[in-house]
Amino acid sequence: MTAPTPAGIDADRVETLRTRTADAFPALRSDLEALVRIPGVSNTEFDQAHVDASATAVAELLRGAGLDDVRILTASTPDGRAGAPAVVARRPAPEGAPTVLLYAHHDVQPPGDDADWVSPPFEPTERDGRLYGRGSADDKAGVVAHLGALRVLGDELGVGVTVFVEGEEEIGSPTFTAFLHAHRDLLQADVIVVADSANWAVGVPGLTTSLRGLVDCTVEVAALHHAVHSGQFGGPLLDAPTLLARLVATLHDEHGDVAVAGLVRAPDPSVDYDEDAFRADSGALDGVELAGTGPLTARLWTRPAISVIGLDAPRVASASNTLTPRATAKLSVRIAPGQDPAAAMDAVRRHLVEHAPFGAQVTVTDGEQGKPFQAPLDSTAMQAARWAFARSWGTEPVDIGIGGSIPFIADLLEVFPDAAILVTGVQDPDSRAHGANESVDLGELERVVLAEALLLERLAQG
Incomplete structure (x- = not known):
């Protein structure tokens, strides 16, 4: 049910802001193109001077939008390594009005192979109403959405x-928690x-x-003390890659x-x-059957998923006729949503050890953990967002889940x-965020700017 228009x-006010958004959008698009041209890849294998340049450019844009208190700040990891530069820009709230924190990130993923791109990754190019380039959607468009809402409201900003x-979002936000604590005030x-999400x-x-x-x-599977001749010993002994494949197959x-006891499901969307x-959308090849049962959205959003994202085993080009001892x-x-990460890790570890094939030695080494997120659906802020989105698009928003993770959401909730x-x-x-030919639909970006301006306007009404 559509929320009523607040007092x-x-x-007329909605249409006024719509007109302002349309008038402001050509300059916003130009600003997005300028940001895309900065190859601010936060992966430390790349030149971090570009990340510094990206932060400086964002800071200048926010100063130009009327935010006088603009700072470029960092925090450090526990071992003392300095994090990437973040921009914090502020305008105090009028008396009695709420304060709204607008988050985005200016760093981007590596471009990958230039040959996979139709146009150069750091040269913004429009095709069929979409702007292509690394970071055009993830997440420099998010920066521009905030910038645009501020420009549209101008001195009438009521919050x-x-x-x-x-x-440093694209490298897992290693200093995010430290940054929140250091700059909490x-x-x-x-x-x-x-x-930093999607429609x-x-x-x-x-x-x-x-x-x-x-x-x-x-997960490492070990079967032999050392490599041996595959013809002389193959048969009674299975090589480690084969044993690893059999172990991985038990996960589904x-x-x-997913067939791991202890991994929970949330209700279907x-x-x-x-x-x-x-x-x-996914690029699935013809004939490839989709895995799992139940609604696709459940398989993507509210049920566990396990993927093999890396393998250490002999390369085909350098393989010899030996049984590989470890893989x-x-x-x-x-x-x-609702699953405790530590409990999930325990369940995966227990499954892998208990399903060791043919008595192979299985060693599991824990890695990263990030909490899931479930938002309350009827909060005052959510009602305001539903109203703003419906006015901007002319249709009600859909409640969606994201199959990926934004672990820093849990950090925000904690602090x-x-x-x-x-x-x-x-x-x-x-x-196609993170992939070749990343793009943003320019019409959608304009609607996002208007929606955020309306959201801020609604929040100012209390």
């Missing part, structure tokens, strides 16, 4: 605003808007209400559902994903437990 925000643009807010489809907005958590680990049942659209796989385990968190975004199923 002080009549239809306090803190813009927090992180510089600067970042304190009543509502936090995280612009349901082009033309249909989405509010991210759940995120799967993450645990990962490496015959339907492709109320919407589903068309299979043909999913195949097109290792890295597992990425996405966990459902600011009383804040309401809204997870929004500018991506759509064809944005």
Whole structure:
């Protein structure tokens, strides 16, 4: 049911902000293109001077949007390593008004092989209403969404605003928690808007209400003290890669559902994903059957998933006729909302050890852990967001989940437990974040800017 228009925000005001957004958008697009041209890859194998340049550019844009208190700040890891630069820009709240923290990140993923891109990854290029380039969607468009809302409202901004643009999200935010604690007073807010997610489809907005958590680990299978001749000893002895393959196969049942006892499921979502659209969006090859049972959205958002994301075994090009003594796989385990990461890791470890094939030695080494997220659906902030999105798009937003993880959401909740968190975004199923030919739909970005301006306007009304 559509929320009523709040007092002080009549239809004329909505249309006024819509017109301002349209007028402001050409300059916003130009600003996005300038940001995309900065190759601010936070992976330390790349030149970090570009990350510094990216932070400086974001800071200048926010100063130009009327935020006078703009700082470039860092925090350090426990071992003393300095984190990447983040931008914090503030405007104090009028008396009695809430403060809203607007989050995005300015760092980007490595571009990968330039040959996979239709146009150069750091040269923004428009094709069919989409702007292509690394970071165009994830997440420099999020930066521009915040920037645009501030420009549209200008001096009429009725809330306090803190813009927090992180510089190391794409490498797992290693100093994020330290940053929150070091700069807690600067970042304190009543509502936090995280612009790093996606919409349901082009033309249909989405509010991210759940995120799967993450645990990962490496599992090593050992069968021999040393390599031996495959012809002389093969048969009675199975090589480690074969044993590892048999172990990994136990993680799923015959339907492709995760078969690890102790990994929980959350309730199925109320919407589903068309299979043909999913195949097109994911790039699944013809003839490849989809794994698992139940709604696709449940398999993507509210149930666990286990993937092998790395293997250490002899390369084909350098392989010899020997039985390999050891092989290792890295597992990425996405966990459902409501699952404790430590309990999930215990369950995966127990399963791997108990299913050791042919008595092979199995060693599991824990890796990263991130908590899942489930938002309250009827909070005041969520109602305000639903109203704003419906006015901007002309259609009601869809409550969506994200199969991936944003672990820092849990950190925000830990440091600011009383804040309401809204997870929004500018991506759509064809944005290809992290992949070649990443893009943002420019019409969607304009609607996101208007929606955020309306959201801030609604929050100012209390």
